[in-house]
Amino acid sequence: MIRLQDVAKVYDGGTVAVRDVDLEISKGEFVFLVGPSGSGKSTLIRLMLRQELPTSGRIWVAGKDITTLPGWKVPLLRRSIGTVFQDFKLLPSKTVHENVAFALEVIGRPKHVIRSQVPQVLKLVGLAAKADRMPNQLSGGEQQRVSIARAFVNRPLILLADEPTGNLDPATSVGIMRLLDRINRTGTTVVMATHDHAIVDAMRRRVVALERGRVIRDQSRGAYQMGAGESVTAGFADGPGGAEA
Amino acid sequence: MRFQYILEQAISNLRRNVLVVFAAVVAVLVMLALVFGTIVVRWSIDKDIGRWDDNVRVIAFLSDDLSIEEIDAMQAEIQTWDEVDEVIYFTKSQALEEFRDIFSDQPSLIDIVEEDPSILPASFRIKPAEAADYSAIRDRLVVVPGVSQVSSADEAIDALVERAGHMRAFALWIMVILGAAAVVLIANTIRIAIFARRDEIGIMKLVGAGNWFVRIPFLLEGVIEGVIGAVLAIALVWSVGGSIAALLSTATDGGSISPPTDFMLRQALLLLGFGAGTGLLGSAFGMWGFLRD
Numbered sequence: 228m229i230r231l232q233d234v235a236k237v238y239d240g241g242t243v244a245v246r247d248v249d250l251e252i253s254k255g256e257f258v259f260l261v262g263p264s265g266s267g268k269s270t271l272i273r274l275m276l277r278q279e280l281p282t283s284g285r286i287w288v289a290g291k292d293i294t295t296l297p298g299w300k301v302p303l304l305r306r307s308i309g310t311v312f313q314d315f316k317l318l319p320s321k322t323v324h325e326n327v328a329f330a331l332e333v334i335g336r337p338k339h340v341i342r343s344q345v346p347q348v349l350k351l352v353g354l355a356a357k358a359d360r361m362p363n364q365l366s367g368g369e370q371q372r373v374s375i376a377r378a379f380v381n382r383p384l385i386l387l388a389d390e391p392t393g394n395l396d397p398a399t400s401v402g403i404m405r406l407l408d409r410i411n412r413t414g415t416t417v418v419m420a421t422h423d424h425a426i427v428d429a430m431r432r433r434v435v436a437l438e439r440g441r442v443i444r445d446q447s448r449g450a451y452q453m454g455a456g457e458s459v460t461a462g463f464a465d466g467p468g469g470a471e472a
Numbered sequence: 473m474r475f476q477y478i479l480e481q482a483i484s485n486l487r488r489n490v491l492v493v494f495a496a497v498v499a500v501l502v503m504l505a506l507v508f509g510t511i512v513v514r515w516s517i518d519k520d521i522g523r524w525d526d527n528v529r530v531i532a533f534l535s536d537d538l539s540i541e542e543i544d545a546m547q548a549e550i551q552t553w554d555e556v557d558e559v560i561y562f563t564k565s566q567a568l569e570e571f572r573d574i575f576s577d578q579p580s581l582i583d584i585v586e587e588d589p590s591i592l593p594a595s596f597r598i599k600p601a602e603a604a605d606y607s608a609i610r611d612r613l614v615v616v617p618g619v620s621q622v623s624s625a626d627e628a629i630d631a632l633v634e635r636a637g638h639m640r641a642f643a644l645w646i647m648v649i650l651g652a653a654a655v656v657l658i659a660n661t662i663r664i665a666i667f668a669r670r671d672e673i674g675i676m677k678l679v680g681a682g683n684w685f686v687r688i689p690f691l692l693e694g695v696i697e698g699v700i701g702a703v704l705a706i707a708l709v710w711s712v713g714g715s716i717a718a719l720l721s722t723a724t725d726g727g728s729i730s731p732p733t734d735f736m737l738r739q740a741l742l743l744l745g746f747g748a749g750t751g752l753l754g755s756a757f758g759m760w761g762f763l764r765d
Contacts, residue, residue, distance in 0.1 A: 276678075298683070299682075299683060301683075302677075302680040302681060302682045302683060303680065304680070305677070305678060305679065305680035306679070306680035307680075308680075310678050310679075316671065316674065316675055316678075318671065318672055318675065329675070329679075330675075330679040332477060333477075333676045333679060333681035333685060334679060334680050334681055334682075335682075335685070377679070381679070381680075
């Protein structure tokens with residue numbers, strides 16, 4: 228689903244954000260990108276979204292070499308990718324429903340599709356009852372659920388999440404992770420950048436560790452343990468989805 | 473749905489920045505009003521030159537010692553020149569009559585002329601084929617024996633032609649300078665609109681909105697500004713155009729001074745296109761490098 232081959236990204240000032248990255252992510256996988264700030268997690272996400280072009284190397288997403296993709300095809304690529312960010316990126320002047328509908332409107336989906344899809348995805352994230360609220364009337368966790376709903380409403384093949392729990396307390400984060408896990412189990416490939424070890428330990432998924440732009444570890448599901456967080460949050464990924472955020 | 477969305481975005485952009493939009497519209501208005509005004513003035517000058525064209529005469533004063541036969545022969549010869557449309561013989565008595573007519577309010581002048589009729593010689597009044605031919609005719613007349621003096625309204629014509637030329641250069645400079653100002657001001661409103669909506673645009677790009685879907689509302693915004701400016705300029709010039717033309721015209725007979733409606737309509741349509749083009753260009757400049765993926 229996603230393949231990076233010998234990718235390097237050097238920013239204009241000479242800062243090397245990532246280098247020598249070879250990575251292959253299969254369809255339906257759930258992959259954590261971990262590492263300290265500045266290790267290149269966000270750059271990798273931006274490269275996969277084609278918000279940046281690599282300085283060298285090639286990147287395939289959903290079967291296409293996006294390093295040679297012409298600019299006018301980028302929107303089509305992005306329609307197959309959902310994105311979630313630490314700061315939610317909701318439009319403050321639109322309701323929950325309108326924020327989610329917006330993602331479908333601007334790619335030209337017909338009204339009847341919007342009418343059926345938006346309530347469905349709001350139900351999935353547990354916000355069906357708050358469809359008419361404004362973002363500033365919601366908690367942080369709820370806002371992130373809206374953002375996930377917006378990312379998922381178009382049923383993307385891939386969900387890229389850059390520190391989605393970075394602004395949330397641990398209990399709320401658990402709810403968000405459950406939601407991402409549910410989305411992953413629908414067949415969506417999920418790539419999540421985080422430095423929250425507790426979450427990584429508890430989820431027992433593939434972990435790609437970055438340091439100063441290089442992949443220093445790539446361990447598959449269950450083989451990765453870090454710290455003693457497991458007993459605290461163990462198994463929450465398997466619990467029922469809900470709206471406890 | 474999408475068209476409605478695009479239009480709504482463009483209009484809400486315009487409403488959000490009323491002041492800067494106002495500045496841009498005024499720039500377009502002033503530029504196009506001056507351009508349109510210049511077109512109207514040019515029209516009336518051309519019309520004026522046309523009037524002169526009809527009235528330009530080269531006058532060849534004749535020596536008093538010519539016989540009727542000699543005069544007839546000269547008239548016949550001049551008539552064959554390519555530059556000449558018509559030659560009319562003007563006798564001394566006709567000249568005196570005309571003089572009396574022109575200076576009827578100054579009897580002392582008339583007295584002087586009547587005492588000495590040789591002051592007013594007989595003449596040929598020669599109508600050139602084209603107004604511009606008068607100098608060629610004059611050059612040929614000077615060497616014709618029996619012609620004592622040649623006069624023509626050349627200075628007035630030259631002045632008029634020159635005025636028309638200046639007007640054209642003036643109009644061009646106004647178009648260039650004010651056009652550039654209008655483009656920059658429109659670009660500025662577009663940039664402000666993009667800035668005001670940068671979060672929304674960021675999300676649109678993230679979820680895969682087409683590049684043109686993002687751009688068109690801004691292009692449309694610039695075009696609307698340009699067209700509004702053009703419409704106001706047309707209304708302004710249309711309402712005062714006649715008086716401008718009258719002010720600059722040398723006509724004294726009060727003949728048709730304002731340009732005809734079909735001429736004005738054609739120019740107005742041109743102006744609308746020009747306004748829309750200015751808006752489009754301004755938008756393009758405003759978006760330059762800002763709405764890439």
